[in-house]
Amino acid sequence: MSTVTASPFRFFDLVVAAAERLSPTMIRVVFAGPALARMESAGRDQRIKLFFPHPGQDAPVMPNDDGTNWYPAWQALDPEVRGIMRTYTTRSLTRDPDRLVVDFAVHGEGGPGSRWALRAAPGDRLCVLAPVVAENVAYDFRPPAGTDWMLVTADETALPAVAGILAALPVGVPVRAWIEVAYAGDRLALPTPADAHVTWLVRGTDAPVPEAVAAAELPGGTPYAWVAGESATVKAVRRHLVRERGFDRGAVTFTGYWRRGTTEDQLLASAENA
Structure with a gap:
């Protein structure tokens, strides 16, 4: 009898709690939301997927999927409408209160992530695909034993x-x-x-x-x-x-x-x- 392994990633609907300019290029955005209690991170270079709304949308259009079959479900949506996917790093995930921090490297209006981060304000909505288990495949920093x-x-x-x-x-x-x-x-x-x-x-x-x-x-x-x-x-x-x-x-x-x-x-x- 075959066993189906549940995906360690889920969609999280989040809102911006705060945004600040750290440097000429870096903007820090702090996200909040009740679902964050389930999010986990391996730290280090933990990758997550952010989904941005198109101009005129107040939130990204996402598939009716909890994240277990996320990629084909997202791919099946109209590219002109579906949330715009980009890869970022979890800068930190904290508790009491639950907060996700993401730092954006912005270069003018060149891409959807930069455009969104330059205008990010409390209350803005975003969707994030992130792990629900700390040990997951979406980080790469893994020094072998015996590293000096x-x-x-x-x-x-x-x-x-x-x-x-x-x-x-x-x-x-x-x-x-x-x-x-x-x-x-x-x-x-x-x-x-x-x-x-x-x-x-x-x-x-x-x-x-x-x-x-x-x-x-x-x-x-x-x-x-x-x-x-x-x-x-x-x-x-x-x-x-x-x-x-x-x-x-x-x-x-x-x-x-x-x-x-x-x-x-x-x-x-x-x-x-x-």
């Missing part, structure tokens, strides 16, 4: 994930991190119990991430690398770490958060047609 030190690279789109990763690390673990941002004012505090050395790189002023990492003197011992941001940059860093630095391929987690010149809608369409 960690290397992290990112741009501002992955900055919320870096913040979650650093906050969750054990006391004293050595970390070398390079983070590229659009403006000097985007350098945010990153509290961590780890022994972390963070190098901030301002785009157009400092060396890009691949060059900065290539020029660095790295610690000895067994490393683990987490590399995220623009797809071509991620590939360049991974190639350098594996080929020139001798990192084990299995000890390098790499994720393209975005691709220059390509929207997430185009990436979704490519995946669906593959």
Whole structure:
């Protein structure tokens, strides 16, 4: 007799409780709602799906599904009407009161997430697909046993994930991190119990991430690398770490958060047609 495993993800209808500008590029939005009591997070680089309304809608149009069969149900809706899906990171999930915090990297009116975050105000409605179990498949930061030190690279789109990763690390673990941002004012505090050395790189002023990492003197011992941001940059860093630095391929987690010149809608369409 076959056993059907329930999906660890569910839809959550939430409202904005507060929004604030953290830096020239980052906007923090705090969400509330009674359903948040069921939401869980692994911390670190926990991915969630946000669904934005189209212009003229006061809330995203979503499928009649609780999240157990969410993707085909969402895909079956009219693209001109259904909630606009984008992937973000849980910055924090807190209790008493239940609050979900998401940090948005905004770049003008270029995408639906940026447009929405720039105007976010208390009472605005959004739908989120998120886990209901803390241990789930939607996070990637998983250092192997025996790791001596960690290397992290990112741009501002992955900055919320870096913040979650650093906050969750054990006391004293050595970390070398390079983070590229659009403006000097985007350098945010990153509290961590780890022994972390963070190098901030301002785009157009400092060396890009691949060059900065290539020029660095790295610690000895067994490393683990987490590399995220623009797809071509991620590939360049991974190639350098594996080929020139001798990192084990299995000890390098790499994720393209975005691709220059390509929207997430185009990436979704490519995946669906593959």
